[in-house]
Amino acid sequence: MTEKILILGPAWVGDMVLAQSLFKTLKTNRPNCTIDVAAPAWTLPLLERMPEVSGKIALPFKHGELAFWQRLAFGKNLKNKGYTQSIVLTNSLKSALLPWAAGIKKRTSFLGEMRYGLVNDIRPLDKTKLKKTVERFVYLGLKKGECLPEKIHNPAMVADKATALNVLGRFSHTPALSNRAKEQKILGLCPGAEYGEAKRWPAEYYAQVANYALDNGWQVMLFGSDKDVPVTSQINQATQNRCLDLGGKTKLGEAIDLMSLCDTVISNDSGLMHVAAALNKNLIAIFGSSDPYHTPPMHPKAMIEYLALECSPCFKRECPLGHLNCLKQIMPATIIKNLNT
Numbered sequence: 001m002t003e004k005i006l007i008l009g010p011a012w013v014g015d016m017v018l019a020q021s022l023f024k025t026l027k028t029n030r031p032n033c034t035i036d037v038a039a040p041a042w043t044l045p046l047l048e049r050m051p052e053v054s055g056k057i058a059l060p061f062k063h064g065e066l067a068f069w070q071r072l073a074f075g076k077n078l079k080n081k082g083y084t085q086s087i088v089l090t091n092s093l094k095s096a097l098l099p100w101a102a103g104i105k106k107r108t109s110f111l112g113e114m115r116y117g118l119v120n121d122i123r124p125l126d127k128t129k130l131k132k133t134v135e136r137f138v139y140l141g142l143k144k145g146e147c148l149p150e151k152i153h154n155p156a157m158v159a160d161k162a163t164a165l166n167v168l169g170r171f172s173h174t175p176a177l178s179n180r181a182k183e184q185k186i187l188g189l190c191p192g193a194e195y196g197e198a199k200r201w202p203a204e205y206y207a208q209v210a211n212y213a214l215d216n217g218w219q220v221m222l223f224g225s226d227k228d229v230p231v232t233s234q235i236n237q238a239t240q241n242r243c244l245d246l247g248g249k250t251k252l253g254e255a256i257d258l259m260s261l262c263d264t265v266i267s268n269d270s271g272l273m274h275v276a277a278a279l280n281k282n283l284i285a286i287f288g289s290s291d292p293y294h295t296p297p298m299h300p301k302a303m304i305e306y307l308a309l310e311c312s313p314c315f316k317r318e319c320p321l322g323h324l325n326c327l328k329q330i331m332p333a334t335i336i337k338n339l340n341t
Contacts, residue, residue: 002032002033002034003030003032003033003034003084003085004033004034004036004081004082004083004084004085005026005033005034005035005036005083005084005085005086005087006036006037006038006078006081006083006085006086006087006099006102006104007019007022007023007035007036007037007038007086007087007088007089008038008039008086008087008088008089008090008095008096008098008099009037009038009039009043009047009089010039010043010089010090011039011040011043011063011090012194012271013042013043013046013194013252013270013271013272013274013275014270014271014273014274014295015089015133016039016043016046016047016271017046017155017157017271017274017275017277017278017298018133018134018137018155018274018295018298019037019089019137020050020052020153020155020156020157020278021134021137021138021152021153021154021155021298022087022089022137022138022140022141023035023037023050023052023053024052024153024155024156025138025141025142025149025152025153026052026141027052028153029141029142034054034055035052035053035054035055036053036054036055036056036057036081036083037053037055037056037057038057038058038059038098039056039057039058039059040058040059040061040063041058041059041060042252044056044058045251045252045253045256046157046252046256046275048253049157049158049159049253049256050155050157050158051158057078059074059098060074061094066094067094068094068097071094071097071098071101072097072098072101073101074098074101075097075098075099075100075101075102076101076102078098078102079102079103081102083099083102083104084104084105084106085104085105085106085107085108085121086099086102086104086106086107086108087108087109087140087141088107088108088109088112088119088140089109089137089140090112091109091110091112091113092112092113093112093113093114093115093118095112096109096112096115096118096119097118099118100117100118106120106121107119107120107121108121108123108140109121109122109123109140110122110123110124110125110136110140111125121144123139123140123144130148131293131294132293132294132295132296133294133295134152134295134298135148135152138152152298154277154278154298154299154300155274155277155278155298156278156280157256157275157278157279159256159257159259159260159279160257160260161257161260161261163254163257164254164257164258164260164261167250167254167257167258168258170249171244171246171249184217184218184219185217185218185219185263185264186218186219186220186221186261186262186263186264187210187213187218187219187220187221187262187263187264187265187266187339188220188221188223188259188262188264188265188266188267188276188281189206189209189210189220189221189222189223189235189243189265189266189267190223190224190265190266190267190268190270190272190273190276191203191206191222191224191228191231191232191235191268192223192224192225192227192228192231192232192247192268192270192272193268193269193270194225194227194270194271195270195290195317196289196316196317196318197317197318197319197324198288198289198314198316198317198318198319198324198326198327199268199269199270199287199288199289199290200231200268200288200327201268201286201288201327201330202327202328203231203234203235203238204238205330205331205332205335206231206235206266207234207235207238207239208332208336209266209332209335209336209339210222210235210238210239210242210243211238211239212332212336212339213339214239214242214243219244220239220242220243220244221243221244221246221258221259221261221262222235222236222243222244222245222246222247223246223247223250223255223258223259223272224246224247224248225247225248226247226248228247228248229247229248231247232245232246232247232248233245233247246258255272255275256275256279259272259275259276259279259281260279262276262281263281263282264281264282264283264284264339265281265282265283265284266283266284266286266335266339267283267284267285267286268285268286268287268288269285269286269287269288269290269292269295273285273297274295274297274298276297276299277297277298277299277302278298278299280299281299282301283297283299283301283302283303284302284303284305284335284338284339285297285302285303285304285305286305286306286327286330286335287304287305287306287313287326288312288324288326288327289312289313289314289315289316289317289319289326290313290315291313291315292304292306303338305330305334305335305338307325307326307329307330309325309326309329311325311326312326
């Protein structure tokens with residue numbers, strides 16, 4: 001019988017990128033399996049660029065809401081889809097309701113929020129052995145008692161360059177970027193971070209790096225969501241508007257395809273950092289309040305800038321000490337040096 005697996009995916013962009021390592025592991029160990037992923041609609045552009053995923057199911061629930069009866073009803077609608085196993089990547093009780101309601105016989109996950117019965121293939125979560133998020137995801141795709149593989153597959157998303165060039169047609173920089181000289185490089189900057197300011201390297205530092213790159217023949221793209229428009233605008237203004245400011249102007253899928261045109265990406269610890277790694281870009285990742293050993297970019301050549309101060313990682317959205325030294329003491333000159341490495 002063909003295995004058909006339903007995966008309840010995470011809501012965060014970065015975590016969904018890391019989940020591709022699980023999808024790759026499943027396809028390696030069970031090449032004939034079919035993988036469907038149910039997740040919030042905003043993550044589907046990521047799944048569309050992962051060839052291991054066959055079906056993408058957009059969950060209609062608002063972030064954080066229980067929606068108990070709606071989840072049960074949604075799950076019942078999946079009863080006849082032939083799923084032989086579900087793997088739940090999140091630890092909340094509500095995320096385990098759907099596969100239970102769908103009547104999937106094998107429901108694999110960590111115990112999470114006391115999900116006895118909802119999860120019937122409970123895996124032990126030893127955080128001393130499974131230190132990284134990606135390790136926890138992959139572990140759930142293994143047979144019970146099986147050890148993690150020595151080498152975990154890196155995420156590797158497939159972007160569409162033709163689509164990227166079409167998207168560029170909306171912007172005045174199109175001729176410069178699409179007809180650039182072969183030796184001219186493109187630098188992508190990702191100055192936002194959904195979690196909070198304690199993950200954001202200062203905008204004025206990004207602007208210094210952007211000005212250096214522009215003065216040395218690079219072209220610069222600024223990536224960000226609607227929430228990042230103030231910071232991408234600030235950086236662009238500091239470069240006399242010489243960057244292509246994409247802040248709030250692209251959908252996630254478009255941003256992924258556009259990032260595939262970049263030679264190097266500099267990013268805070270954010271979802272776009274993981275996207276850049278999955279696109280096999282030269283990557284400089286800047287960590288402040290978070291832990292680069294817990295959610296590192298999955299790229300063998302990624303450069304991680306992290307000071308490991310006595311007060312970090314604190315995992316706070318705002319600096320509890322009010323100085324933000326974990327980021328402010330990473331100087332632009334250091335990043336520029338890495339840019340030239």
